[in-house]
Every structure is written in C-alpha cells, then in structure tokens.
Amino acid sequence: MSGTLSDAWQAIVAHPLFWVGATLAAYQFGLALYQRTRLAVFHPVLVSTPVLVLAIWLAGEDYPHYRDAVQPLLVLLGPATVALAVPLYMNLRRIRSYLVPVLTCLLVGGTVATVLTILLAWALGAENMIMMTLAPKSVTSPIAMLVAEQIGGVAALAAVFVMFTGVLGAIFGPMLLRVCGVDHPAAWGMAMGLTAHAVGTSRALEQGEEAGAFAALAMSLMGTATALLLPLAVSIWMMW
Template identity: 60%
Template sequence: MTLQWQAAWVAVTTHPLFSVGVTLLAYQLGMTIYERARKVYLQPFLISVVTVISVLLACGVPYELYRTNTTLLTLLLGPATVALAVPLFLNLERIRQLFGPIMLTLLVAGTVTTLLGVVLGWLFGISEQLLMTLTPKSATSPIAMLVAEEIGGIAALAAVFVLLTGVLGAILGPVLLTRFGVQHPAARGMALGLTAHAVGTAQALQEGEECGAFSALAMSLMGVATAVLLPLVVTLLR
C-alpha cells in the first residue's frame, strides 16, 4: 500500500498540471498578500518565487522537470510582454509631449546605471568575466543573457543578477523616489523601468496607468540600448 501511495505521489508531482497549478497559486498568493498588506517589500514576484522554490524542494521536483512542465506559461510571456503596449498606446500623446526629456533620461540614467555596476564591480575586484555578466543587469532577462554571453559573461548568472536588480529596484525604488520628492507619474515610471525592468514595471502599474506606461517605455528603450550599444562599447574598449 505504501508503494502505491508513493507511486501515486510521484505521478501527481511530475504531472505538468502540478507545476502549472503551483505557479498560478503561488502568484495568486503573492498578489493576495501584497494587496492586503500593501508593503513594498512584499512584492508578488518575490513571494511567488519563494513559494514555488519551497514547494519544489519539499516535493522533490527537479527544476528541469518544472521548466519543461511550465513551457506553456513561458510561451505566454511573449503575449504578456506585448500587452504592455496597451498603456503605451493610451498614453501616446503624453509620451510625444515628453519625447525630449525621455531621450535625455534614457541617455543619462541608462549610462549611469550601467557604469555604476561596472565601477562597483571593479572596485570590489571581481573578475572580468563576472564583470561582463553584471554589466547588462538592468535589461530584461532574455536580452541580458544574450548580451552577457556575447561580451564574455555567463548567461545563466546574468539572469540571477537581473532578478536581484529587479526585486531590489521594485522594493527600494518607490521608497527612494518618494523620499527625494519625485511624485510625477512619468518620472517615477521612467526610473522604475530603467533600473528594475519588468519587475519595476509591474510595481509601476500598481501606482497607475501613466506610471506603468512610462515604465514599460523605459524598459523597452533600455533593453534596445543595452542590446545594440553595450556589445559595441565593450568591443571598442578592449
């Protein structure tokens, strides 16, 4: 009887619906906790990640199997990203009015946030390979992984740096912006999108449609700039 229960348990935990269900329930749990507590450090993304990891470890489900079983959810990331164009379209006139400041912010803030990571890494004496892995940390994971690999970094580790950057940016960003008196939705959105990419954009959408639109725009522009300019700059400096 025990062997039958073990076989049944293995069959349940290895089924694709188990991994998908755990992911969706973890996200719903994160959203519920955040909406009730309204604490910036209780990010739904962070709670979801911790919950999924805990369940997988407790059930003995290897990550490779989980990744395979959640392929459908991964495919849906594409349409979800494209859906960010909706708030952009709704705020298109506002974006046109602020086109100059947007480009200036991208140039200055994008350069500073990239150089800051490089300088801090260099001061702490990390290796060149690790430094190249850290450099594209403010872009979204797919872009950061490709760029890191192209300039001599480690793609898998780049995804970890992106994750940490996004979570810390979404947690500390709104607090710091409020502390320094930054209240304009467009300015807050640009700051969150440039520094904390998709996780920051999710936080910006919580603050409002305009804030989310400018965050999505900043995230997109930062991703394009990182993919096009960063490999070129690194090649020229070597």
C-alpha cells in the same frame, strides 16, 4: 499503504499541469499577501520564488524538469510583454510631449546604471566575467542573457542578477523616489522601468496608467539600447 500513497504522489507530480498549477498558486499566494499588507517586501515575485524553490526541493525534482513543465507559461511571456503596448498607445500624446526628457533620461540614466554597476564590481575586486554578467542587469532576462554571452558573461547568472535587480527595484525604488521628492507620474515610471525592467513596470502600473506607460517605454528603450550599444562599448573598451 505508504507505497500506494507514494505512487499516487509521484503520479500527481508527474502530471504535465502540476507545476503550472503550483506556479500560479504560489504567485496568487504572494499577490494576496502583497495586496493585504501593501508591503514591498511581500512582492509576488519575491514571495513566489522561494515558495516554488521549496516545493521543487520537497518534491525531489530538478530545475530542468520544472522548466519543461511550465513551458506553457513561458510561451505566454511574449503576449504579456506585447500587451504593455496598450498603456503606451493610450498615453502616446503625453509621451510625444516629453520626447526630449525621455531620451535624455535614457541616455544619462542608462549609462549611469550600467557604468556604475561595472565600477562598483571592479572596486570590490570582481573578475571580468562577473562584471560583464552584471552589466546588463537592468533589462529583461532574454536580452540580458543574450548580451551577457556576447560580452563574456554567463547567461544563467545574468538571469539571476536581473531577477534580483527587479525585485530590489520594486522594494526600494518607490521609497527612494519619495525621499527624493519625485512624484510626477512620467518621471516615476521612467525611473522604475529604466532600472527595474518588467518588475518595476508592474510596480509602476499600480501607481497609474501614465506611470505604467512611461515605465514600459523606459524598459523597451533600455532593452534596445543595451542590446545594440553595450556589446559595441565593451568591444571598444577591450581594444584599449
């Protein structure tokens, strides 16, 4: 009897859609918990990640198998990212009116976020590889992984740092903005998108369409600037 149950369980786990369903269920559980409590510590990404890690471990599977099984969800990341253009388009007039502050925020905020990260890692005795892996932490995973490899970091570790940055930004960002008296939707969105990428953008969308639009803009501009300028800046630094 136990052998039959074991075979049945293995057949269920081996089904191509099992881990897709498990991922959606874990996220839905985190979302329901977050909506009920409204506590940032129960952000769906923060809740669903350990739930899935535990499920994968209990099932005796490894990450490569899980990654291959959820490939359909990974394919949807592209359209989901492109969909962020909708609030951008809806608030295009507002964005144009704040063009100079937006570019200033990108230049100052993006530079400070990157340089301060490297300086803190250096002060704590981190190796060059770790510093280069940490440098692109405030952009989305695909860009961060590519940039990290280009400047001497580790792509897989960069993805981990990106995840922690996004989750911590979603947890502590709103609190810090309230403490600093920042309540303007545009400024709120720029801060969240610039530092906490997609997770921060999703958090900003909860504040309203305008905050979400500026967060999506900041995330896009930060990703583009990091991909273009960070490798160049590191190359110049290395020559010195």
